[in-house]
C-alpha cells in the first residue's frame with residue numbers, strides 16, 4: 001500500500017504541474033481528493049489490512065491528502081498571478097488596447113551622416129572621429145593656414161584659450177590621421193564644427209561636416225571626380241549632374257568647388273538655385289604638398305585628395321528643408337518626420 005501511495009503522490013504532482021487553469025485544478029482535486037477519488041478508494045482498502053499496517057498506512061494516506069490539498073492551493077494561486085499579470089497586479093484585460101510607448105529615433109543630421117559614411121564605406125573609406133576642441137596647429141597651421149593668412153578671417157571663431165578653439169572644420173582630422181598612420185590612407189571624418197556666423201535660414205554657428213581624405217602613390221584628380229561623382233549619384237539619384245569649378249583652399253592645390261545640378265528644377269534655374277541651375281555642395285582638391293611636409297609624408301612619393309561637405313546642406317537638399325534652424329529647435333513635429 002505504501003508503494004501505491006507513493007505512486008499517487010507522484011501522479012498528483014505531475015497532473016498539477018500540467019494544470020493550466022482553474023478548471024484543470026478542479027479536475028485534479030476531484031480525481032485525487034474527491035469522494036470517489038483515488039485517495040478515497042485507498043482509504044476504503046485500509047479495512048482489509050492487519051491492525052499494525054492499517055495504522056501506518058492510514059497515517060501516510062492522511063498526510064498525502066493534506067499534501068495534495070496544499071499543493072492544489074499553491075498551484076491555484078500561481079495560476080491567478082499569471083492571469084492578473086503579476087503578484088500585485090490588477091486583473092489584466094487582454095482585450096484592452098496597449099499603452100503606446102514613445103519610440104525615439106535618430107536625428108535627421110545623424111541619419112544623414114550615417115548614410116554618407118555608408119556610401120563612402122562601400123567605396124573603401126573608414127569612418128573616424130576627431131576632437132571638437134582643437135589647437136590652432138591642427139585647425140589652421142598644419143593645414144597650411146598660418147596666423148596671417150586671409151583665409152583665417154572667416155574662421156577665427158570660438159577661442160577657449162590662447163591657441164585652443166572649437167574646430168571650424170573637420171579638416172584637422174586629416175592631420176591627426178596622417179600623423180599616426182602611413183599611406184595608403186582612406187578615411188571619412190564626421191562631426192560638429194563651429195564658426196562665428198550669425199544665424200539665418202542657411203547659417204548656424206554650430207553645424208556638421210564630413211571630411212574625406214585619400215592618400216596613396218598614384219592618385220589623380222580623375223579619381224577625386226570619380227569618387228565624388230559616385231557619391232553624389234548615390235546620394236541624390238542617378239540623374240544628378242556634377243560640376244567642378246576652380247576654387248581656393250590653403251590645404252589643397254588645385255582646389256575645386258563642386259556643385260550638383262539643382263534637384264528642384266533639374267538644372268533649368270529656379271529660386272532654390274538662384275536661377276543658375278547649380279547648387280554648390282562641397283569643397284575638394286588635391287592635398288597640398290605643404291600639408292604632407294607637416295606630417296612627414298614624402299611629397300615626392302605620395303599624392304592625395306581631400307573633400308569636405310556640410311551635412312546640413314546635404315540633408316536640406318535631400319529632404320527639401322528650407323531652414324537650417326529647424327534642425328536645432330528640437331521640435332518633435334519636425335524631427336519625427338524623418
Ligand code: PHE
Nearest residue numbers: 169171249283284306307308
Ligand atoms: N574644410 C573646408 C571648409 O570647411 C572644406 C574642404 C575640405 C576643402 C577638404 C577642401 C578639402 O570650407
